Amino acid sequence: MGEAKYPQDQNSASSLRQAIEVISSLISLSHSIKVFTVKWQLIRNKLEELNSGLIAVENCDSSESSGLSSLVQAILFTVNECNVLARRCVDLCYGGKLLMQSDLDVLSSKFDQHIKNLSGIYTAGVLTQGFAIVVSRPGVNACKDDMRFYLRDLLTRMKIGDTQMKKQALFNLHEVVxxxxxxxxxxxxxxxxxxxxxxxFLDSLVIEIQESAAKVVCVISGFDFCKSVLIGAGVIGPLIRVLESGNGFGKEAAARSLQKLTENSDNAWSVSAYGGVTALLKICSGDEFRGEIFGPACGVLRNLVGVEEIKRFMIEEDAISTFIKLVRSKDEVVQINSIEFLQNIASGDESIRQMVIKEGGIRALVRVLDPKSSFSSKSRETALRAIEKLCFTSSNAINILMKCGFTDELLYFLRKGEVSVQELALKAAFKLCGTSEEAKKAMGDAGFMPEFVRFLDAKSYEIREMAAEALYRMVSIPKNRKRFIQDDRNIGFILQLLDKEAANSGNKEFLLSILMSLTSCNSARRKIANSGYLKIIEKLAEAEVSDAKRLVRKLSTNRFRIMLSGIWHS
Incomplete structure (x- = not known):
């Protein structure tokens, strides 16, 4: 059974309800005012905030109401003053513009004071939450004014509410944004x-409030138009303090926010200035922080390596060694982010690339490709991309790759890998056979040429072109050329593809280049001349395809000249 109210309490409640209704009416009236629109917008914002505060008061119990009663009476007096000015502005019957502007400024200051006094009553603990507050959220197709009013209501609760009210307001805010x-x-x-x-609130000692604020900031920071506002409000320092001392969910939200904010490198120095780099490295190297937080924390560090001084600081803090160890992790998120970090920090910097190699980075990456391991396809794709970026510009790196059994892993994925891994393996093989004579010889011995031949007929033009160019590079080595010619199907297949590609641009140039390279062997010249595809080559030559012309000339020399004298005269 509810507690009986004394007449004085009833009068207070009546005045409070009256104030709420009068303010609501005044807010509606203010939308009709067509003069001094900027000043009235400012007043309307304050009226909405004040109204939200008074509505919140209705949902609270009061142990002593004299201060509140006095404030409500003062608010009613000011609101009635405002009502008079509003009607004069609607009717355009005010004395002078300067005088009206002055009166509106005075009113605005009074409302500021009322809001401050109401906040003071909450802070003093005079009001306590009597029951769970349910804030009515506008419907899906609500107008902007309703949405704005709802947000001002949440703002008021966050400003003057008790802990529970603040938590609920933050929860509702997160829900709508x-x-x-x-x-x-x-x-x-x-x-x-x-x-x-x-x-x-990011610095709140109440961990739930800190976490909820971090979650809202995380959502807002994902919008480009919000980033400068957040930075201007000084969000970087508090986010880093959450990283250092918050709970798991708060840390994750803070890391995700920083990752989004540091996409603009201008903000990198702020992170560094507040000790963020050290905090992030600690998160990435500490076992207790693994999980959802690792990815965004590593993402922030990847964003920061673009600043030379920060990159050097990371290296001094032993980041290279730390992340090479993490490449061996069985956690996919940790593994992928560690590989990408190493790729980013070494990008465009030969000295750091050599450091990664020296610390065992290549061996760690090749180990990810081991078919016997349980690593995911996504991890293997990431490792292949990193190897391509880090290794193919250095003879030292190539030698280490070959010694680590990279060609065996590459060949396996060319033959049996999932499509996404297979394409990356082909790209890596293509680059590898363009690095050195030794690499081409080793790849020929390992059995790469039949795989390149297989890809010559792929659906993707890019794949066909890569395979054709890789095969052309391979047959430039005499030993590989001899091995290739020994299989009678190879030359016939290339001639068939040339016939197929003759009508369009395709990759016939590389096919012709392969055939041209093969003609240095008598047996290859004989097989081409006897194949029945000479008319195709002749047509291409007549169409002024230079490689076709060269090929016909080559076939026409020495003992083939008589055989072909009727086919081509240059």
Whole structure:
């Protein structure tokens, strides 16, 4: 059974309800005002905030109401003053513009004071939450004014509510910004005091408030138009403090926010200035921090390596060795992010690339490709990309790759890999056979040529072209050329493909180059001349395809001249 209210309490409740209704009416009236629009917008914002505060008061119990009663009476007096000015502005019957502007400024200051006094009553603990507050969220097709009012209501609760009220307001705020970008725009561009409150809450000693604020900031930081506002509000330092001392969910949200904010390298120095690099390296190297936080934390570091001084600091902190160890992790997220970090930090810097190689980076990457291991296809794709970026410009790296059994792993995935891995393996094999004579010889001995031949007929033009060029590089080595010619099917297959490609641009240039290279062997010249495809080569020559002309000339020399004298005269 509810506690009986004394007449004085009833009068207070009546005045409070009256104030709420009068303010709501005044807000509606203010939308009709067509003069001094900027000043009235400012007043309307304050009225909405004040109204939210008074509505919150209705949901609370009061142990002593004299201060509140006095404040409500003062608010009613100011609101009635405002009502008079509003009607004069609607009717355009005010005395002078300067006088009206002055009166509106005075009113605006009074409302500021009322909001401050109401906040003070909450802070003093006079009001306590009597039951769970349910804030009515506008419907899906709500107008912007309703959305703005709802956000101002949440702002008021975050400013003057008790701990539970703040938690609920933050929960509701997170709910709307994650579902509807329009709320994000209003928060950042109109009710931007919410941003300042969120930044303040990141340093809250109440861990739930800190975590909830970090989650909202994480959503907002994903929008480009919000980033400069967050940076201007000083969000970097508090986010790093959450990384250092928050709970798991708060740390993850803070790391994701920083990852988004540091996509602009201008913000990198702020992270460094607040000790963020050390905090992030600690997260990445500590076992207790593994899981959802590792990916975004590593992502921030990848964003920061673009700043030379920060990159050097990471190296001094032994980041290279740390992340090479993490490449061996069985956790896919940890493994992939570690590989990408090493790739980023070594990009365009030969000294760091050599450091990665010296610390055992190549061996760690090749180990990821071991078919007997349980690593995922995604990890293997990432390792192949990193090897391509890190290794193919250095003879030392190539030698280490070959000694680590890289060609065996590459050949396996060319033959049996999933499509995505297979294509990357082909790309790596293509680059590898362009590095040195030794690499081509080793690849020929290992059995790469039949795989390149197989890809010559792939659906993708890019794949066909890579395979053809790789095969052309391979047969430039006499030993490989001899091995290739020994299989009668090879030359016939290339001639068939040339026939198929003759009508379009395709990759006939590389096919012709392969045939041209093979003609240095008598047996190959004989097989081509007897194949029945000479008319195709002749047509291409007549079409001024230079490689075809060269090929016909080559076939026409010495003992083939008589045989072909009727086919071509140059």
């Amino acid at each position: 994650i579902e509807d970008e329009k709320y994000v725009k209003i928060v950042v561009l109109e009710v931007n005091e919410i941003v300042n409150i969120l930044v303040k």
